[in-house]
Amino acid sequence: MSSVKNVLKDNYNSMLLRDFLKSRIKDSGFSHVDISKMPTGTRVTLHVTRPGIVIGKKGSGIKALTTRLEHDFDLKNPQISVIEITKPELSPNVMCNRLASHIERGIAFRRATMWTIQQIMEKGAMGVQITISGKLRGDRSSFEKHSAGILPRSGNHADSIVDEDIAHVKTPMGLVGIQIKIAKKEKVKEEIKYIVENEDEKTDNNKKLNQSENPNKSTVHEKQNQKSMKNKE
Numbered sequence: 001m002s003s004v005k006n007v008l009k010d011n012y013n014s015m016l017l018r019d020f021l022k023s024r025i026k027d028s029g030f031s032h033v034d035i036s037k038m039p040t041g042t043r044v045t046l047h048v049t050r051p052g053i054v055i056g057k058k059g060s061g062i063k064a065l066t067t068r069l070e071h072d073f074d075l076k077n078p079q080i081s082v083i084e085i086t087k088p089e090l091s092p093n094v095m096c097n098r099l100a101s102h103i104e105r106g107i108a109f110r111r112a113t114m115w116t117i118q119q120i121m122e123k124g125a126m127g128v129q130i131t132i133s134g135k136l137r138g139d140r141s142s143f144e145k146h147s148a149g150i151l152p153r154s155g156n157h158a159d160s161i162v163d164e165d166i167a168h169v170k171t172p173m174g175l176v177g178i179q180i181k182i183a184k185k186e187k188v189k190e191e192i193k194y195i196v197e198n199e200d201e202k203t204d205n206n207k208k209l210n211q212s213e214n215p216n217k218s219t220v221h222e223k224q225n226q227k228s229m230k231n232k233e
Contacts (some may be wrong), residue, residue, distance in 0.1 A: 017073055021046070022097075024065070028053035031091045041077025044069065049094060051082040089123040092180040096167035099130070099178055104169050109136055109176070110144070117148050120182060126161070127151035127183040134176035141174075151183045161187035 014035055021030055029049025036043045048054055055061050062080055069078045088094040095116055102112035113130050120128045127149030135141050152158040164181040 013073055017069070020073075024068075025054050026097060029085070029088055029094050029097070031085055031088070031093045041079055042075045044075070044078050044080045046080065046082050047085055047091075048082060049085050049088040051084050054082050087123055089119050090125055090182060090184060092163050092165035092182050095120060095182075096165045096178050096180050099180070100167045100169040103171065103176060103178075110146075113144075113146050116180075117146060121148050124185060125149060125182050126185045129181045131179040132176060133179075134171075135173040136176070138173075149183070151181060157183075 017035070018033060021033055025046070025048065028051070031047040031049070033047070034043075034045040036045075046054060053061070054065070056064075062082075066078050066080055069075045069080075085091055085094070099112055099116045102115070103109050109132055113132065117128055117130060127147065129145060129147040129151050131143060131145045133141065133143035136144065152162060162181055162183045164179065167178045169176050169178065
């Protein structure tokens with residue numbers, strides 16, 4: 001098998017694994033998974049909001065999940081570690097699942113969307129955009145976009161500081177799709193501040209150079225001022 005086919009197979013298996021984990025450990029606030037191959041096996045790092053649900057009593061949940069990953073997804077000696085997310089409101093995966101659960105319980109989609117935007121912005125996000133599409137109010141499908149703050153939509157910042165995720169929820173009217181984009185302040189590079197600091201240093205250096213080139217300039221001005229004061233007297 002060529003290297004290209006191996007890469008495609010690994011990407012396909014990782015996609016199936018993420019879909020499986022989203023449904024299996026949904027109650028734990030699953031965000032994302034990191035998979036890295038090692039000589040001793042495969043390291044699987046789960047990022048969740050409630051690690052206790054994944055671990056289970058005396059590690060029973062981890063053991064069951066390890067055997068499932070080894071047999072169903074052909075992972076060699078999987079070593080699972082669980083990391084707790086400190087700010088789940090800034091994770092689009094977690095917030096997609098929360099918004100989907102609100103809509104599934106029968107809460108109006110617009111009210112649930114406003115709640116979600118408020119929670120995200122209160123935790124320090126730079127901007128957020130939520131798009132909901134499907135049969136929202138009747139038989140005809142439609143979509144709505146709600147946003148707050150600053151959200152880059154193109155360029156390097158749109159790729160580096162914006163995270164997004166998509167979720168689907170079944171309602172009596174049909175399937176509803178949810179897309180959440182979150183821009184994080186922590187990922188923004190302070191390029192403007194760096195330029196301003198350099199300009200301040202240039203102005204200070206120019207002042208020093210002027211003083212070094214004309215050291216007697218200030219004394220000459222003082223003597224002229226003194227002479228003018230004497231003539232006035």
